[in-house]
Amino acid sequence: MENRGVLLVNLGSPDSTSIEDVRQYLDEFLMDKHVIDLPWLIRRTLLSLFILPSRPAKSAEAYRAIWTEKGSPLIVNSENCTEKLRSKTNTPIELAMRYGKPDMAEALSRLAKQPDIEEILLFPLYPHYAMSSVKTVIEQAKKLMQEMGITVPLRVHPVFYDHDGYIEALVESAKPWLEKDFDHLIFSYHGVPERHIIKDDPTGSHCLKDKSCCQKTSIAHKTCYRHQVYQTTEAFVEKAGIPIDKYSVGFQSRLGKAKWLEPNTLDVIKQVADQGARRILVICPSFVSDCLETLEEIGIGAKEEFIKAGGESLELIPCLNDHPAWINLLKQWIEHPLTY
Known part of the structure; x- marks a missing residue:
C-alpha cells in the first residue's frame, strides 16, 4: 500500500538521569496493568510504599553508567535506526515510546495528518509476544486513536521471533x-x-x-x-x-x-x-x-x-540497533508487512 504510515514503538526511557525523572518514568512504566498485572489499588500501594521511595535512586545510578552525550542509549539507538530507515523509503515513519518520549499520541497525530493516508502500520519493536511489551503497545495505540478520533485503519505488524x-x-x-x-x-x-x-x-x-x-x-x-x-x-x-x-x-x-x-x-x-x-x-x-x-x-x-x-x-554482543541487515529487513517489512 503506497499510502501507509508507520509507527515504530519501543519501550521508553527517563528524560534524564535525575532521580525525579527516573521516578516519573518508573511510575508510568510500573503502573501499567500489563507490566504489574495486579488490581490498580494494589499496584498503586506497591509502588508508593515499596518501590518508588528507593528504586529511583538505584536506577538513576545505573542509567548514569550508560548515559551518552546525546542522552538515553535506547532513545539514541532507536532514533538512529528510524533515520536510516527513513532514508531508504518514502513511507512516512514515526518513532514513539510506550512510556516517556517521543510521545505516542503526538506520533499518531502526525501520521494521521499525512495526506491521503489509508493505513497506519503499528510496529512494536519486539521480536517476541508478551503482555508487558507487544500487548500493551497495541492496546495503548488503539486507546489513543479512539480518544483522538483517528479513524484511519490500524494494522499491527506481527512478532517475528522465528522469521x-x-x-x-x-x-x-x-x-x-x-x-x-x-x-x-x-x-x-x-x-x-x-x-x-x-x-x-x-x-x-x-x-x-x-x-x-x-x-x-x-x-x-x-x-x-x-x-x-x-x-x-x-x-x-x-x-x-x-x-x-x-x-x-x-x-x-x-x-x-x-x-x-x-x-x-x-x-x-x-x-x-x-x-x-x-x-x-x-x-x-x-x-x-x-x-x-x-x-x-x-x-x-x-x-x-x-x-x-x-x-x-x-x-x-550488541543488539541489532541500526545494523544494515536490520535496516534492510525493516524496509522490506514496512513495504510488505508480515501477516499473522
Missing part, C-alpha cells in the same frame, strides 16, 4: 563476535512472571503444565513468550552453527517476589564459570536496541559477577 530474515540479521550482526575464540554463548532474554505466560494461554491448559510444553504443538504458542524465545535460540544456533554444548539460555531483569521464568541469567553465568568457561559471549535477542538492560545489567553487572566467579572476559 528467517530476522534470524539472518541477528546472526549477521553477531558474526564479528562469534568469529572470536569463546568458550560459551549465553542467550539472555528479558524475564516475565510465569503468571503472564499462563494468562496469555488461550487454551487455559497448555503453558507451563509440564517441562516439555514448549515442544508440543499448540495454538498457545502464538502468545507464548517462553516458546518463542526458545524458537529464536534454536533457529540462531542452527544458522550460526553453534554446538549444543556451547550455549545456554537465561532470563534477566526480574522484579518482585513472584515466580519468574527460569533459569536466571546470573545463575547461568556463574554455572558456566564453575564448569570452566573463561571467555563467554552474551546476546540479548529480546531487545532490538541496546538499553539499560543490555548495557548496564549485562555489560557491566553480569560481567562483574562472571569475573568474581572466576571468568576472564564477558563480551556483550
Whole structure:
C-alpha cells in the first residue's frame, strides 16, 4: 500500500538521569496493568510504599553508567535506526515510546495528518509476544486513536521471533563476535512472571503444565513468550552453527517476589564459570536496541559477577540497533508487512 504510515514503538526511557525523572518514568512504566498485572489499588500501594521511595535512586545510578552525550542509549539507538530507515523509503515513519518520549499520541497525530493516508502500520519493536511489551503497545495505540478520533485503519505488524530474515540479521550482526575464540554463548532474554505466560494461554491448559510444553504443538504458542524465545535460540544456533554444548539460555531483569521464568541469567553465568568457561559471549535477542538492560545489567553487572566467579572476559554482543541487515529487513517489512 503506497499510502501507509508507520509507527515504530519501543519501550521508553527517563528524560534524564535525575532521580525525579527516573521516578516519573518508573511510575508510568510500573503502573501499567500489563507490566504489574495486579488490581490498580494494589499496584498503586506497591509502588508508593515499596518501590518508588528507593528504586529511583538505584536506577538513576545505573542509567548514569550508560548515559551518552546525546542522552538515553535506547532513545539514541532507536532514533538512529528510524533515520536510516527513513532514508531508504518514502513511507512516512514515526518513532514513539510506550512510556516517556517521543510521545505516542503526538506520533499518531502526525501520521494521521499525512495526506491521503489509508493505513497506519503499528510496529512494536519486539521480536517476541508478551503482555508487558507487544500487548500493551497495541492496546495503548488503539486507546489513543479512539480518544483522538483517528479513524484511519490500524494494522499491527506481527512478532517475528522465528522469521528467517530476522534470524539472518541477528546472526549477521553477531558474526564479528562469534568469529572470536569463546568458550560459551549465553542467550539472555528479558524475564516475565510465569503468571503472564499462563494468562496469555488461550487454551487455559497448555503453558507451563509440564517441562516439555514448549515442544508440543499448540495454538498457545502464538502468545507464548517462553516458546518463542526458545524458537529464536534454536533457529540462531542452527544458522550460526553453534554446538549444543556451547550455549545456554537465561532470563534477566526480574522484579518482585513472584515466580519468574527460569533459569536466571546470573545463575547461568556463574554455572558456566564453575564448569570452566573463561571467555563467554552474551546476546540479548529480546531487545532490538541496546538499553539499560543490555548495557548496564549485562555489560557491566553480569560481567562483574562472571569475573568474581572466576571468568576472564564477558563480551556483550550488541543488539541489532541500526545494523544494515536490520535496516534492510525493516524496509522490506514496512513495504510488505508480515501477516499473522
